Amino acid sequence: MNPWPIVRAFLVRHRWAALAFVFLVAAGVSLAVALISQERALRTGSARAADRFDLIVAAPGSQTDVLLTAVFLRPGTTKLLPPEVTVRLLNDKRAAFVAPIGFGDSHRSAPIVGTTSQLVTHLSNELQEGRVFARREEAVVGAASPMKVGETFQPTHGIPRDGNPEEDADPHEHGSMITVVGRMKPTGSPWDSAIMVPVELVWQLHSLPYGHEEGSEAVGPPFDPARTPGVPAAVVKPTTIAAAYQLRNAYTTNESMGFFPAEALTRLYSVMGDLRQLMSLLAIVTQALVLMAIVMGVLLLFRFLVPQLITLRALGAPRLFIAAIAWGFTATLVLAGVGLGLVAGYGLSYGVSQWLAADTGVELTPTLDSSEYLIAASILATGWILALLPAYVVQRRSLAISLAES
Template sequence: MKAVLLIALKSAWARRLTLGITLAAIALASALLLAVERVRADARQGFAQSVSGVDLVVGARGGGVQLMLYAVFHAGSASHNMRYDSYRALAAHPAVAWAVPLSLGDSHRGFPVLGTTAAYFEHFRYGDRRALVFAAGRPFAGTVEGVFEAVIGSQVAAALGYRIGDRITLSHGMEELGPEHADKPFAIVGILAPTGTPVDRTVHVSLEAITAIHLDWAGGAPLPGLAIPAEQVRKFDLQPQEITALLIGLKRRTDVFRLQRHINGWREEPLTAVLPGVALDELWQAVATVERTLFAISAAVVAVGLAGLVATLLAGLDQRRRELAILRALGAGPGAIFLMLAAEGLLVTTLGTLLGCALLAAGLAALAPLAQTQFGIPLAWRMFSANEIALLLSIIATGLAASLLPGWRAWRMSLADGLIPRN
């Protein structure tokens, strides 16, 4: 048997070009299938990790998914702001343990700027209820004197090479080339440790700072002829009129739906309160069809790749009549011939899937930064999950099953078949 496999290997090497192309097709197909599964699993994992310990997210009336994406992932945009007064009233509600206001809309070199209070660093949790940790520095002061202080996430620091004490300016809106708040630079006072969540990509400043940089603005542009220098803003009342959203933690979990109903029926203005975990599940319910479609398409691509393998092996049989006949004449039984063909199919499939894994690793390494910054999906290289191993094994098993067909054909070929000279 060992000899048969050796012959099979050498025979395959002799036909390395055609088999190589088939192998490349299988590699690409399995890389695609694995990538679809990987992105699906990691996106869910990453999103689920991004917020924990927040009982309710509150914003202007609208879709819960949209609100959650905006407030937690800084993705998309809010339809409306909510009043600062509503934040004050909700923060004072007896069921509420803590409330952290969020104000979004500005950016720094493509990274979102979040206006909030120092309570954010105290109460925000990610992963398994882990608190934010400062890699360097401290939270912004949140006082009148410290209004132009900023705390940056680890990726902002790494991507732009910032250190404590550096001064940065914020841009209006999310465009990198938006109008700059150039006259009011911020000093970086803190850098957060990596979390693997959108926090890493965020520049945090105080709510008052957001008001301050927009004092001399109206309608999304600086007011002509009116420029309030940075030293002067402290004389103004910097309490904001509006915020974008509110994160709420409760004293007792039992109150969550009662408070949700209370907020959804808020009399002063139309508000929506959503449980972030519920909104995430709704998002996954909505994209489940798309995920299944992508998965079906990539599974079909694998099937096409394996069909190519079978076609190659079958076509090869014709050319190899003589080779196989000589083997038979030299004493190889039909079983050995069958084994040779099946082993060849298995070899190509296995090498193909292994190459596919390598392709996946290379693709992840190349695309991970993009996925993180553009889509907020953390795609780090990790070991294969049980699901992925099951996928790999099923590709190999299907490849083996498919190569039984050429094996069977070869087995059926009579000894005489390749020895009778054709005209």
């Protein structure tokens, strides 16, 4: 007994209706899969981007705002740490290094971040190309920067918001000519598109004390306590885990705020839990729509097949043969739809990730995990059970009456 030649012939003959059914199922599955895959990609991508930022100290305020500004390099307004706190922090022995971060300038929409070579080395492990900056007029670019080592540029005051420099209050070029001397390895974070310069340059360009004696060309620590301005934030690499907690507590005062980015992200995720629930609800609604589509499709396609199945019964085909055709036809379409949906869902999630990565700089790597396969499997299983419906109905009907009616 082999119903497949007949199932195949039915599929070929009714290919347009079958394709429409497959695409309907695939659309629903892909949406459900993409929603869940994308939510996970966002979570893992943002966590990975913040992974190398052990502790951040900033002026009291919103941890989320500081996180977005310091880690994800989103334009924002943050208060400055008081200079005395900054000095105390920069010289704290419980930290392997403390890297001040200074913002305010850009070049061709890429943010220029003033910091120390320690942070550059820490984020990149080793550089992909060139060396870290050793002079104020030198820069290291992120892995995704279009700038080449050896290229020179003049920093522009202001950071474009949403890529539109027109929105800045006072865009103008600073006079300094900066040379790119190195390129970082990919970090999967917005830092890949950024330009890192010595923080002294940022201070100097903004007419602030630049952390060293007047006329000194030094870059990096130690900083002169009397000549160090406040900074928006500092990235701290504690020597030990215990030191990390000590530092956080020590700098959680009225004047400063110390926090672990990972914790802030976790709180952010919990706040976004409602969004996740909404996405889960959307996924469930999508699945329900898919199942409704399957039921409707089954009933519509069933109408095509009934006369043929009745004929086969009248010719003496075994009941199992009829059931296998009725089930096999719909089950094949559901299988094709779910399979295509998984592929399309991954593709959709990949496309959205690319778009978001281009927009935010956070590398998002969509994957298909057990939850997506579970959704696909549950839709497939339900579809296959629903596919029994035509088989059952054909068996239940009186053959003589069916012959007269069809």
